[in-house]
Amino acid sequence: MDTTKKVDLSISGFGVAPGGDYGAVRISGRGKITGDITCTELIINGSADAMGAVSCGRLHINGEAGIHGDLKAEELKVRGSGDFKANVAADDLSVSGTAHAEKSVTAKTAKVSGSVHVKGDLSADSFSSSGMFEVDGLLSADSVNITLDWSTSKAREIGGERITAKVGVAGLSVLRTIFTLGTHTPRLEADSIEGNSVWLEQTRARVVRGHDVTLGDGCDIVLVEYSGTLHKSGNVRVGEERKLG
Amino acid sequence: MDEELISKKELLELTKISYGQLYRWKRKGLIPEEWFFRKSTYTGQETFFPRSRMLTRVSRILSMKEDVSLDDLADAFSPEAPASPDADTLTRRGIVSADAMRLYLEGHDGSPLSFDDALHAYLFSQVLMSGELSLDEARLMLDTLRTAAIRFQKTPAQVLLMRKLGVFGCVALTAGNDALPDKDTRLIRRLDLTAAAEELKLKLL
Numbered sequence: 001m002d003t004t005k006k007v008d009l010s011i012s013g014f015g016v017a018p019g020g021d022y023g024a025v026r027i028s029g030r031g032k033i034t035g036d037i038t039c040t041e042l043i044i045n046g047s048a049d050a051m052g053a054v055s056c057g058r059l060h061i062n063g064e065a066g067i068h069g070d071l072k073a074e075e076l077k078v079r080g081s082g083d084f085k086a087n088v089a090a091d092d093l094s095v096s097g098t099a100h101a102e103k104s105v106t107a108k109t110a111k112v113s114g115s116v117h118v119k120g121d122l123s124a125d126s127f128s129s130s131g132m133f134e135v136d137g138l139l140s141a142d143s144v145n146i147t148l149d150w151s152t153s154k155a156r157e158i159g160g161e162r163i164t165a166k167v168g169v170a171g172l173s174v175l176r177t178i179f180t181l182g183t184h185t186p187r188l189e190a191d192s193i194e195g196n197s198v199w200l201e202q203t204r205a206r207v208v209r210g211h212d213v214t215l216g217d218g219c220d221i222v223l224v225e226y227s228g229t230l231h232k233s234g235n236v237r238v239g240e241e242r243k244l245g
Numbered sequence: 246m247d248e249e250l251i252s253k254k255e256l257l258e259l260t261k262i263s264y265g266q267l268y269r270w271k272r273k274g275l276i277p278e279e280w281f282f283r284k285s286t287y288t289g290q291e292t293f294f295p296r297s298r299m300l301t302r303v304s305r306i307l308s309m310k311e312d313v314s315l316d317d318l319a320d321a322f323s324p325e326a327p328a329s330p331d332a333d334t335l336t337r338r339g340i341v342s343a344d345a346m347r348l349y350l351e352g353h354d355g356s357p358l359s360f361d362d363a364l365h366a367y368l369f370s371q372v373l374m375s376g377e378l379s380l381d382e383a384r385l386m387l388d389t390l391r392t393a394a395i396r397f398q399k400t401p402a403q404v405l406l407m408r409k410l411g412v413f414g415c416v417a418l419t420a421g422n423d424a425l426p427d428k429d430t431r432l433i434r435r436l437d438l439t440a441a442a443e444e445l446k447l448k449l450l
Contacts, residue, residue, distance in 0.1 A: 106272070123272045140268045161265030191290065194264045206289050209254075210264065223288060225254075245258065 006040065011048075019052050036069060044080075053086075061097070076107075078114070093124070095131070104137070115151075122155075129153065130168060144195070148186035148202055155190050163195040165203055166216075187218070201234075250282065251296040260303045274319040275306055301440070305447070313450050321446040329360045330449055335367070340448050345370035348380065352387065360442075361400055365390050367445050368404075368436055377433050378406065382413040393417035400442070406433040 006023035011031035019035025027048040036052035043058075044065045053069030064081040067088075076090035084101040093107040096114045104120030112129040116122075119136045127141035135155040144158060146165040165188045188203040198210040202218035209225045217234030224230060224238050227245045232238070251259075257267070270276050282293045302322070309318060332350060335341040341349070341363075349366045358366070369387050372378045378386065386406060393401040402420035407413070409430040416424055426432065 140272055142265060142269060159264055159268040161263070161269070194268075196263045196265045244254075 009039075012046075025056075059090075087120075110141070127160075146188060148188060150186065152185065152187040152189060154188075156192075158190050158193045159195065161196045163193060163197070163210075164199040165201060166199070167201050167218075248298075249296040250284075250293040251299060253292040253294070256294060256299060256303070260300070260307070262303060262307070269315070270306060273315045275315065275322055276302060277322075305443075309447060309450075317450055318447075321450060322443060329358055330363050332358055332366075334449075335363060338448070340445065341366045341370040342374055345373050348373075349387070352384065361394060364400070364438070364442055364445055368438075368441060372406070372434070378413065382406075385413065386415050389415050389417050400438050402438060404436040404438065406436065407431060408433055 006021060008023040009017055009025045010028070011017060011026070012028040014030050015027075016032045016034060019033060019037045022037065022039040025037070025039045025042045027042075027044045027046055029046045031046065031048045033048070033050045033052070036054075037050060038055045040056065041058040041060075042054065042056045043060045044063050046063045047065070048063070049066045049068070051068050053071070054067055055072045057073070058075045059071070059073040059077070061078045061082045062080050064083075066083045066085070068085045070086045071084060071088045071090075073090045075092045076088070076094070078095045078097045078099045080097045082095075082097070082099045084099065084103075084105075087103045088101055088105040089107070090105075091108045093105070093109065094111040094113075095116050098114055099116045101116075101118045101120070105118050105122045107124040108126070110122065110124040110127045112133050113131045115132040116129075117134045121137040122133075122135045122139045124141040126143045126145075127139065128143075128145040128147075130147040130149060132151040133139075133153045133155070138157045138159060139155040140157075140159045142161045144160045144163040146153065147168040148165060149168040167186050186202050188200070188205075190203070190205045192207045192209070193200070193203070193205050194209045196210060197212045198208055199214040199216075200208065200219050201216035203215075204220045205222070207223045207225070208215075208221050211226065211228040213224060213226045213229070214231040215221065215224070215233075215236045215238065217236070220237045222239040223242070224240070225242045225244055227243070230241060230243070253267070256262075257264070267276075271278075271281070276294075276299070280294050280299060283290050284293050306318060332341075332346055335358075336343045336346045346366060349369050353362065365387055368390070369383055372386060373380065373383050386404065390401070390404060393404075397417075397419055401417035402422075403418045405416045405418065405424060405426075407415065407426055407430050409427075414430075418424060
């Protein structure tokens with residue numbers, strides 16, 4: 001084990017630093033890191049660009065940041081705005097601000113309360129969202145827990161063990177409809193949704209497959225295939241139902 | 246390569262695995278990304294897999310998963326060679342029979358075994374113990390394996406063991422190639438080295 005104390009780095013104002021192996025790194029003004037960087041923590045309060053790969057214990061983006069190389073972090077919190085040009089891997093990922101990923105994102109736990117756009121796949125052991133997400137590829141997790149409040153979330157495919165999408169308190173409110181003139185409809189859109197147990201509300205999908213499938217108010221599904229049970233309640237449109245096995 | 250495919254739906258019906266398992270294995274890298282084909286069908290885009298490779302892989306995962314972590318399994322299925330086992334471990338764990346190991350080491354240069362060496366010893370032991378090849382024939386197979394590894398700069402994909410009118414011969418092939426022996430030649434055995442390497446890694450877990 002490396003026991004030498006790593007150098008801390010602090011950029012406030014305007015600064016450029018090369019990559020390297022650091023302790024705590026703080027960027028409060030406007031900073032740029034030109035090479036690959038490894039550090040115990042990277043806290044970005046102003047605006048920063050990391051041109052190479054980033055590997056760190058903690059990455060907090062409170063301001064705005066562009067990470068151009070692969071990112072590995074134990075904890076990744078995006079409270080401001082994060083732009084990730086390469087793959088992102090984090091144990092603990094939470095986005096309360098805005099995150100945009102050009103490639104894929106993997107995490108143990110992923111929590112979205114802000115908004116996330118992933119151009120590749122988003123994989124996690126557990127995924128929960130009360131914000132807005134758009135995944136161009138596959139959203140996959142053992143448990144996918146979606147609370148629909150203000151906006152439309154989308155994924156090409158959703159797959160996992162337990163998948164739920166339910167309308168939250170704000171989504172139900174009559175005041176929401178009045179204040180937004182009906183423009184902010186809580187909805188989930190996907191091409192396919194596959195899980196052992198699937199529970200959906202306000203969802204539009206081409207196909208839903210599962211062992212146990214429950215469809216609630218506002219679901220519009222072209223094809224439902226299930227091997228166990230199918231429950232429907234409220235205003236549900238299903239094109240075709242197939243019981244398998 | 247034209248390979249027979251299996252749809253995701255059929256795979257689940259046939260193997261009794263769940264969507265949760267399939268997606269988890271995909272995330273853990275137990276099933277390579279390249280095995281997921283998206284194809285248009287009359288119901289829209291569906292996912293397909295290479296049939297025989299996928300069925301083998303699933304049954305292997307199912308047979309192992311009780312006592313081995315998914316991450317260890319993922320390592321076993323990765324094309325990277327793991328840390329090389331020593332001769333003693335191989336014989337003690339019954340992966341290579343003691344006699345076969347002794348005979349194998351006679352022809353070995355005395356350096357520590359690489360993973361490829363262990364793989365060769367494993368196959369050498371298999372063909373000897375099954376009685377399919379005589380000692381001289383098995384040595385010829387070993388020699389072919391080693392030469393092929395040097396000539397192709399990597400382990401060959403397959404080795405065909407053949408006999409014609411009682412005379413033994415073998416052919417090493419690179420991936421994606423097949424060989425057609427003449428009509429009097431009997432194929433004794435087709436050794437799939439990728440599968441054998443996987444087997445060996447699982448046995449070493």
